[in-house]
Amino acid sequence: MINFNGELYRDHDTIFNQDNRGFLYGDALFETIRVVNGHIYFLEDHYFRLMSSMRILRMEIPMNFTMEFFEDEIKRTTLANENAQAHRIRFSVFRNNGGLYTPKTNDTSYLVSAKKLETPFYVLDGLPYEVELFKDFFVNKDMLSNLKTNNKVLPVVAGIYAKENDYANCLLLNLEKSVVEAINGNLFLVSGNTIKTPPLKDGCLDGIIRKKLISILKDDEHLNVVEESISPFELQKADEIFITNTISGIIPVTKYRKKEFNYEIAKKLVGRLNAIARLVV
Template sequence: MVNFNGSLVAKDSNYLNHENRGLRYGDSLFESIRVVNDHIYFLEEHYLRLMASMRILRMEIPMNFTMEFLEAEILKTIAANPSVAAQRIRVTVFRKEGGLYLPDNNEISYCIETKELQDVFFTITDKTYEVELFKDFFINKDMLSNLKTNNKVLHVVGSVFAKENGYDNCLLLNNQKQVVEALNGNLFLVSGTKIKTPPLNDGCLNGVLRKKLIAILSKLDAFQIVEESISPFELQKADELFITNSIMGIVPIKKYRKKLYSTKTSLELLGKLNAAVRLQV
């Protein structure tokens, strides 16, 4: 079952039509949220990011669209689907139908979907995870690139490129040839005790896990976390590279070209991330 504007409908029903502005213009935002045993991970962070993004896109936020309302709608959707321990929730918000580039109004609709996840905790596998730079297209250095919109054609084409060439992921560049992020998450680079992640003004996604991990690292004396641009030349000099997102947690990069990376820091931070989740319960 899918939750469409508060009504539960079958997944194969025609609850969207050809005039949907998300389909026509990418006039849409989404949040991917991890839920385990009805506990919504980082709900406040996801909600605040969604509200801020809606304001930037000049969408009209309904008075009843509170964090408590969103939580209740997510749990209602989960209850209407087969019971599983861990789930991936996608909350999509789009402007209502009408208009061309200029919408008829700024009112919104939403839908909430669920998908089963295999792991209850954030985990790291032993799989060799190899990446390459994707250089066909570039991310713009602007605020729109920070938003989790449905305008992801660059990431789609990059994913096809990765599959065609046997890579697990690709790293994306902005139009000044700085490394910005991975296809599906934020990038962190470890060099000794210094950990770097690209700043938002380089064009990376304003990731919920990125923000959470920066907060965790800022409290650790063993590491220095900085938001600085990363050049492609730094990648092979790094001790570690890892990707973060709200569903997978931390994904260590094992190989980039001829360089093989350690996962020591990733494993240490994974434990602290799982601890942070348990403290929310």
């Protein structure tokens, strides 16, 4: 089910034309959101990240684009997506048609799409999950890399590389050869009682689950969380590696090169993540 500027369409309906700026220039932002039984996980975080990103890209924010409007449009779309308990929502915002690199207007449109999810909770499936470094192209260390924009050519090419070489995922590097993130989420390394994740200044996505886990870990007297650059040499020395994103929650890495990992800390954290996701209403 698709919601385009408040009108509902089926998945196969034609909505855009060849002048769409999201298609022509990647002039678009999106939020990927988990919704379960009408409850939008981390609603405020998604809304305020989208508003902040629109301001950074100098998009005009309509007066009616309140958090209540954001919430209502998501719920309208999920209600129209029949026979689904859990949904994956993509809420996209793009500048309206017109202009070449320089747009004729900063006015925006939005599109909400809903897909069924198989499980209403974050779970660890325990399946083998091998990763490798992707070294053909690099993430820039700037604020644009922190945003969830439609400019995703690097992860797309990395995804093709992973598929061609039978990896579950790839880890991306910045120009200083620090490990920044995975194709589809933020990165965490566990060494003893210290959990490390790359800082935003290294170019990683300003992820919602990243933010939530940092908050959880800061309140844990047995674990120490730090935001520091990660060298590729640290990967094989870690006790655990896991990836986070809004849809999957926590994805444990089970193998990197010759090193195999357990996921005891990830098991503990996924329960706590489920707890706060259900509490935040």
